[in-house]
Amino acid sequence: MNHQKLHPSLWADTAIAASPLNKLSENTRADVVIVGAGITGLRTALELSEKGLNVVVLESKEPGWGASGRTGGQVNPLAHDTPEKICAHLGQRAGMGVVDAYVNSADEVFALIKKHNIECDAEQNGWLRVAHCNRAVKQLESMSTAWQKVGLDISYVEGAELHRLMGTKTYGTATLTPKGGSVQPLSYTRGLCAAATSLGARVFSYSPVGSIQKKGSRWFVKTDHGSVDTEWVVFCTNGYTDDVLPGLQKTIVPLVSLQSATASLPQDVYDQILPEGHTYADTRRVIYYGRKIKDNRVVFGTLGVTADCKRPSDVKRLYEGLAETFPQLKGIELTHQWGGQIAHTPDVLPHLHEPQPGILAGLGYNGRGVAMGTVMGRIMAERILGKSADDLQIPVTNYRNAPLRHFSDIAVKLAVPTFEILDAFEKRFT
Numbered sequence: 001m002n003h004q005k006l007h008p009s010l011w012a013d014t015a016i017a018a019s020p021l022n023k024l025s026e027n028t029r030a031d032v033v034i035v036g037a038g039i040t041g042l043r044t045a046l047e048l049s050e051k052g053l054n055v056v057v058l059e060s061k062e063p064g065w066g067a068s069g070r071t072g073g074q075v076n077p078l079a080h081d082t083p084e085k086i087c088a089h090l091g092q093r094a095g096m097g098v099v100d101a102y103v104n105s106a107d108e109v110f111a112l113i114k115k116h117n118i119e120c121d122a123e124q125n126g127w128l129r130v131a132h133c134n135r136a137v138k139q140l141e142s143m144s145t146a147w148q149k150v151g152l153d154i155s156y157v158e159g160a161e162l163h164r165l166m167g168t169k170t171y172g173t174a175t176l177t178p179k180g181g182s183v184q185p186l187s188y189t190r191g192l193c194a195a196a197t198s199l200g201a202r203v204f205s206y207s208p209v210g211s212i213q214k215k216g217s218r219w220f221v222k223t224d225h226g227s228v229d230t231e232w233v234v235f236c237t238n239g240y241t242d243d244v245l246p247g248l249q250k251t252i253v254p255l256v257s258l259q260s261a262t263a264s265l266p267q268d269v270y271d272q273i274l275p276e277g278h279t280y281a282d283t284r285r286v287i288y289y290g291r292k293i294k295d296n297r298v299v300f301g302t303l304g305v306t307a308d309c310k311r312p313s314d315v316k317r318l319y320e321g322l323a324e325t326f327p328q329l330k331g332i333e334l335t336h337q338w339g340g341q342i343a344h345t346p347d348v349l350p351h352l353h354e355p356q357p358g359i360l361a362g363l364g365y366n367g368r369g370v371a372m373g374t375v376m377g378r379i380m381a382e383r384i385l386g387k388s389a390d391d392l393q394i395p396v397t398n399y400r401n402a403p404l405r406h407f408s409d410i411a412v413k414l415a416v417p418t419f420e421i422l423d424a425f426e427k428r429f430t
């Protein structure tokens, strides 16, 4: 049965068709069970199926229901910190693995799309990271210098040239990363799903994993209507992580990211905005980010409080942020508004865990999971295919609890308005 119960969004209205899928309603065996059918889980499934492993993917709702089907779809090949800081934190060897993973992540996404002919409006036109205040200009300078040194193609854009590339004078300084780009994210996720199933992966929708139990050297994975006896279980649940794998949920804080799409714009207005098809994201704590898409629309996002984007303050933040960025769009209707959960980690880095033999978990992309979820899926597949944990591009780390986890609902509700005040203060006074 092909359920169609995605969270409403522009992507849900415009994506390629979903593969027909069923619930798991039998007891079966597999080499690998993947929990969660977003970008991370489906990339893992694709790589393993290609190598002939017997793969089962179990998804609570349907592929792309989580962040992967709701994201802004920006493919951004940059971490939140400098390579030096990442290496100081993880050690030189492990740190450089992570840095390389970021540097090559966008190319990896676009090569994968090409290899599997995924129809997802993929464009690699470059990503602008724009400074919202003078303090952020200094931050962009040091990031740009540091990432250039490790081989990332990143340069500086200022003044009139930036105004032309953005189609607005709101920002004065940016870095440009030409390898960045964008996809229609639900189409990308569904494309990964179709490619994995065509290679033999069995993907089940509406099959939430309720428990996993050790059974000799194997694992017994239970859903409401079936079970799988398997050698490996891979958790790819990111911002939607529950308590099935003890301890994992505490390692991340789920934050709400919001998205909106404008009504179709008059051609002259559309042509003026982001005329060379760049995506952009600014340096605010309560980030503004956006891109242009076909049908003459602009997609704009920020952080929020409610994942269904029903709270008036969240809707207001979208309208005001869009108008602040592009004054020519003041008053334009936002035909779609939606939100979802991203996973924030204390060190703002993605994490790969192997808490017990046969269990992997990859999560914590801090808003950069289109590229890094794709990378993480490949790396987890490499581990299962026999690569030693020491040789992986992202190191296997122990759980580290996110300090605000217990208070995350209240913390998120308080953090967004507080950070907005700090952002506005910085913009005015630094």
Ligand SMILES: Cc1cc2nc3c(=O)[nH]c(=O)nc-3n(C[C@H](O)[C@H](O)[C@H](O)COP(=O)(O)OP(=O)(O)OC[C@H]3O[C@@H](n4cnc5c(N)ncnc54)[C@H](O)[C@@H]3O)c2cc1C
Binding pocket: 035, 036, 037, 038, 039, 040, 041, 058, 059, 060, 061, 062, 063, 064, 065, 066, 067, 068, 069, 070, 071, 072, 073, 074, 075, 076, 207, 208, 209, 210, 236, 237, 238, 239, 240, 241, 242, 244, 256, 257, 258, 259, 301, 338, 339, 340, 341, 342, 343, 363, 365, 366, 367, 368, 369, 370, 371, 372, 373
């Ligand atoms: C509004 C928004 C905008 C964003 N914009 C960008 C962007 O522009 N660029 C970028 O790089 N990143 C962006 N992100 C982040 C990015 O979308 C995520 O990092 C990425 O999609 C994570 O993919 P994933 O496969 O790991 O997790 P998800 O896509 O969230 O999938 C996890 C899945 O696990 C399932 N699940 C959970 N528990 C269980 C269980 N017990 N049993 C079975 N299934 C389970 C869930 O149903 C869910 O479908 C954005 C996120 C949001 C919400």
